[in-house]
Amino acid sequence: MAGTNGTIISVNKVRKSYYRDTIEIPVLNNISINVPEGEFLALMGPSGSGKTTLLNLIAGIDRPDEGEVVVGGVNIAALSESELSKWRARHVGFVFQFYNLLPVLTAYENVELPLLLTNLSKKEKHEHVEFALKLVGLSDRMYNKPGQLSGGQEQRVAIARAVVTDPTILVADEPTGDLDKVSAAEIMELLDRLNKEYKKTIVMVTHDPRAAEKAHTVRHLEKGELT
Amino acid sequence: MKIPLKYTFRNLQSRRLTTALTILGITLVVFVFAAVLMMAHGVEKTLVATGSEENILISRKASNGEISSIIDGETVNIILAMNQVARTPAGAPFATKDVATVINLPKTDYVGITNVTVRGVSPDAFALRPMVKIVEGRAFQWGAREIIIGNSIARRILNARVGGTIKIGGDQWTIVGRFDAEGCGFDSEIWGDVLQLTDALGRSNAFSTLTLKLRSPQEFDSFKEAFESDARLQQFVPKTERQFFEEQSETMALFIRVLGIFITVIFSAGAVIGAMITMYGAVANRTVEIGTLRALGFRRRSVLSAYLIESLMIALIGGIVGVVLASFLQFFSISTINFDSFAEIEFSFALSTGIIISSLMFAVVMGFVGGFLPAFRAARLNIVSALRAS
Numbered sequence: 001m002a003g004t005n006g007t008i009i010s011v012n013k014v015r016k017s018y019y020r021d022t023i024e025i026p027v028l029n030n031i032s033i034n035v036p037e038g039e040f041l042a043l044m045g046p047s048g049s050g051k052t053t054l055l056n057l058i059a060g061i062d063r064p065d066e067g068e069v070v071v072g073g074v075n076i077a078a079l080s081e082s083e084l085s086k087w088r089a090r091h092v093g094f095v096f097q098f099y100n101l102l103p104v105l106t107a108y109e110n111v112e113l114p115l116l117l118t119n120l121s122k123k124e125k126h127e128h129v130e131f132a133l134k135l136v137g138l139s140d141r142m143y144n145k146p147g148q149l150s151g152g153q154e155q156r157v158a159i160a161r162a163v164v165t166d167p168t169i170l171v172a173d174e175p176t177g178d179l180d181k182v183s184a185a186e187i188m189e190l191l192d193r194l195n196k197e198y199k200k201t202i203v204m205v206t207h208d209p210r211a212a213e214k215a216h217t218v219r220h221l222e223k224g225e226l227t
Numbered sequence: 228m229k230i231p232l233k234y235t236f237r238n239l240q241s242r243r244l245t246t247a248l249t250i251l252g253i254t255l256v257v258f259v260f261a262a263v264l265m266m267a268h269g270v271e272k273t274l275v276a277t278g279s280e281e282n283i284l285i286s287r288k289a290s291n292g293e294i295s296s297i298i299d300g301e302t303v304n305i306i307l308a309m310n311q312v313a314r315t316p317a318g319a320p321f322a323t324k325d326v327a328t329v330i331n332l333p334k335t336d337y338v339g340i341t342n343v344t345v346r347g348v349s350p351d352a353f354a355l356r357p358m359v360k361i362v363e364g365r366a367f368q369w370g371a372r373e374i375i376i377g378n379s380i381a382r383r384i385l386n387a388r389v390g391g392t393i394k395i396g397g398d399q400w401t402i403v404g405r406f407d408a409e410g411c412g413f414d415s416e417i418w419g420d421v422l423q424l425t426d427a428l429g430r431s432n433a434f435s436t437l438t439l440k441l442r443s444p445q446e447f448d449s450f451k452e453a454f455e456s457d458a459r460l461q462q463f464v465p466k467t468e469r470q471f472f473e474e475q476s477e478t479m480a481l482f483i484r485v486l487g488i489f490i491t492v493i494f495s496a497g498a499v500i501g502a503m504i505t506m507y508g509a510v511a512n513r514t515v516e517i518g519t520l521r522a523l524g525f526r527r528r529s530v531l532s533a534y535l536i537e538s539l540m541i542a543l544i545g546g547i548v549g550v551v552l553a554s555f556l557q558f559f560s561i562s563t564i565n566f567d568s569f570a571e572i573e574f575s576f577a578l579s580t581g582i583i584i585s586s587l588m589f590a591v592v593m594g595f596v597g598g599f600l601p602a603f604r605a606a607r608l609n610i611v612s613a614l615r616a617s
Contacts, residue, residue, distance in 0.1 A: 061522050061610040082526055089524025096614070100519040104237035116231065117524050161523075 008169065008201050009035035009058055014067035016053055027053045028064070029224040040195040040202045042215035049221040051205045052173055058203055059171040060088050072168045089117040093162030093200075095191075097174035099154040101146040107133065107157045108142040114165045132160035136190060152183030159190055163200070170194065172204040176211045188214045230525055230533040238509065239540060245505050246541060252501040253545025253590055254552065256494045261553035261586040263487025265576040267480040270565070273574035274476035277412035278469035281444050282355055285437040285454075288464045292475060292568045293327035293344075293435045298463060300324075300432035305459055306439070311450040313440040315351070322439035323352035326421050328428060329570050330395055333385040341562075343380060344416045344570040345395055347424030355438060359413055364389040364404030369420050372427070375404040377414040379573035383562060393417065396427035412472060415562070415572045438468060475567040482566065495593055498545075502597025506538050510605045517605050518613025531606035538598020539591060546590025553586070554578050 016028040027050040035041055043051040056062035057069050060076045068075050072091060079087055093114075094100075101110045111132050115125045133139050136156040146154050155175060162170055172191065176184035192214045194200045204215060212218050220227045239246045278284070285306060290296035306312070307320040315321050326347040331340045350369065353359060367373035374395075380387050392399040400419065408414040425431050441450055447467070454465050466474075510517070517530055556576035565572045 056611055059522070061614075085521070085524050085526045087524075088522065092522075092524075094519075094522050096519070098515075100515060100614070102234060102516055102519070104234060104241055105231075109231070109233070113231075113520075114523050116229070 006037045007034045008037040008039070008072060009203070010070040011054070011058065012068050012070070014057060014064040014069065016050070016057065016062070016064050027224055031224070031226055033219065033226060035201065035203065037201055038195070038199045039217060040192070040215045041204065042212040042218045043203065043205045043221060044207070044212055044218055045221035050224045051221045054221065055171050055173055055203060055205045058169070059092050059094065060084050089114060090165070091168040093165070093167040093170040095155070095158055095162050095170065095172035095175045097177040099146070099158040101154055101157055101161075103146050106143050106145055107138060107149065110146070110157055111160045111164050114161060118165060128164050132164040135163065136160045150183070151179050152186055155179060155183070155187050156190065159187070159194075163194060163198075168201070170200050170202045172202060174206055175204060176206065176208050184208065184211065230520060230529050232536070235533055235537045235540065238513070239537065242509070245508065249501050249505040249541050250545040250548065252498040253542050253593055254549040256491055256498045256593065257546045257549025257586050257590050258553050259494060260488070260491040260589050261550050261582055262556055262576065263483060263491060264582045264585060265553060265556055265578055266487070267483040268579055268582060269574040269577040270479050270483065270572070271473065271476045272577045273410065273572065274412050274472040275469060276410065278467065278472035279356070280467055280469045282438050282440060282468035283447065283450065283465050284468040284471045285463050285465045286471065288462055293325070294329055294569060296435050298434050298437055300434070302460065302463065303434060303437050305457070306437060306454070309450065309453060311441050311446040311453070313442045320439060321351055321355070322437060323349040323355055324421055324434040325352070325436050325438060326424050326428070326430065327435040332387070332393065334383055335385050336383070341383070341571045342564060342569055343384065344568060345424065346416050346418050347421030348418055349421050355440060356413065358409045358411060359406050361404045362407045367403055367419055370423065371420070372398055372400045372423055373403045374400045374417050374419040375406050376402055377416050378405065378407050379414040379562065380417055381405050383571070383573065395424070398427055410575065412572055415570070475565065478566045495589070499593050499597040502538055502541060502594060503601060505541070506534060506598050506601035507604070509537065510534065510601045514608065514613045514616040517608050518610050518616065521608070521610045522614065527606040531602045534602035534605045535595070535598050538602065539594040542590045542594020542597070543587065546587045549590065550583055550586045
């Protein structure tokens with residue numbers, strides 16, 4: 001999966017602007033960054049610095065105006081919409097600030113969701129879901145719906161959902177942003193474990209210096225440029 | 228790969244009130260739609276049941292009903308002399324010369340009068356139409372100013388009871404019996420002796436129609452051929468009795484269908500808009516969920532079908548409830564003036580498999596039309612902005 005020199009993510013000369021009415025608002029300005037396999041990278045920076053945009057480009061839910069984003073040897077900016085959907089399902093695990101669990105589904109069903117896009121048998125799916133929930137320590141809350149869980153527990157279910165397909169990279173956007181200190185520490189422990197024990201490459205956007213401490217590398221973005 | 232149905236289903240359950248109101252809108256439209264079709268079908272069924280496949284009815288070609296048909300005694304004799312006509316054991320032709328006319332009578336249920344068919348029949352009429360059975364009193368006597376009334380007449384017409392009298396053609400006729408005709412058109416008629424009636428109406432030796440039995444139903448084609456090749460019979464046309472009465476329902480059934488469907492299609496716009504608002508609401512409330520599903524790798528078409536299925540589910544539930552409610556209408560009968568006979572006829576709402584299928588299809592179409600734009604919008608959402616909607 002890794003590119004040359006064990007690089008898993010390679011962002012080359014990427015530019016990205018948004019348009020508000022007809023006014024162009026540059027967000028990323030000629031950004032280049034390489035992330036080696038097994039890295040735990042934290043992107044920090046003030047609001048509007050473009051860190052979430054960079055994360056979205058790496059995760060394949062947004063496209064650069066210029067430049068290329070190569071993940072696991074694939075230039076994802078060149079993929080069609082449906083190829084990109086397929087690619088995300090296989091290679092990216094998402095952790096969101098507000099967990100983004102589907103409220104009508106149980107923890108089990110939420111974790112199972114990405115597996116519906118795979119060809120695994122019913123039995124294999126079941127094993128994967130149980131494993132992922134065990135990994136995050138929520139085997140006993142499998143049949144609870146998100147509304148019956150605490151914020152920390154919800155985020156752990158979301159992490160289980162992110163890792164259940166064993167994706168190439170994990171992207172986390174402010175994973176502790178909505179949590180109290182204790183829960184935030186637990187989530188960071190969990191991400192740390194996934195990185196160390198399971199060798200998951202993680203790219204995390206955060207405001208929280210305590211969260212960033214767990215990362216191997218911290219990069220700062222300011223006004224669309226890496227500093 | 229599809230977004231699981233349980234997601235769609237549980238979302239419907241999670242916003243019960245909105246879902247229920249949308250279902251109600253569709254239920255009402257489907258109820259009216261089914262009711263109209265059941266009404267038209269009821270008219271047809273009643274009139275089709277009036278005619279027998281084995282009886283042949285001869286009427287004047289240019290007439291559009293029994294009342295406007297005239298057939299003179301001489302022509303009747305020519306027809307009855309034909310080979311194919313069945314004979315009674317006594318050797319007489321097995322037939323009834325009917326005279327049908329319409330009189331005005333006051334109704335029981337409200338102040339007003341209505342048109343009622345009075346039918347004069349020959350003695351063989353009861354054998355030709357075995358569904359007509361006396362249930363109260365007795366049959367009229369031949370040669371007397373006596374009549375019997377159908378069940379529906381007894382219900383609808385003021386003072387129509389055994390022992391009472393009704394004025395026809397200037398004379399008072401005594402009601403001596405009441406008959407049941409198994410819910411067919413005869414139930415809405417008054418019967419008497421044809422000769423007495425032609426006399427009272429001043430139409431001696433002229434009848435409305437001739438109904439006869441053939442020696443064998445298979446002989447209809449040869450009978451018709453002989454009939455059509457006879458120069459004296461060119462103004463008349465033989466049909467099976469069933470076909471004749473079926474045609475008597477055509478205008479009415481068509482009118483009910485066209486008017487009813489026109490009205491329900493207009494109503495349906497309301498239900499479609501209701502479904503659309505509900506589904507747009509669903510998409511707006513679940514924008515982040517849609518963004519999440521798309522980020523996880525679910526394709527646009529999966530999102531499109533999930534939301535479309537949600538709308539179709541709402542519509543189908545509404546459709547089923549509407550049809551179930553409409554099915555209770557079968558216990559009701561109503562009466563109306565039939566355009567073809569100018570006489571009031573009583574009939575029941577009648578449900579058929581075809582009506583059930585059409586009603587459910589109609590519901591599904593409403594769900595599709597109402598759900599498509601919101602589902603399309605959901606599928607087209609930009610992932611990044613959808614996720615940011617939180």
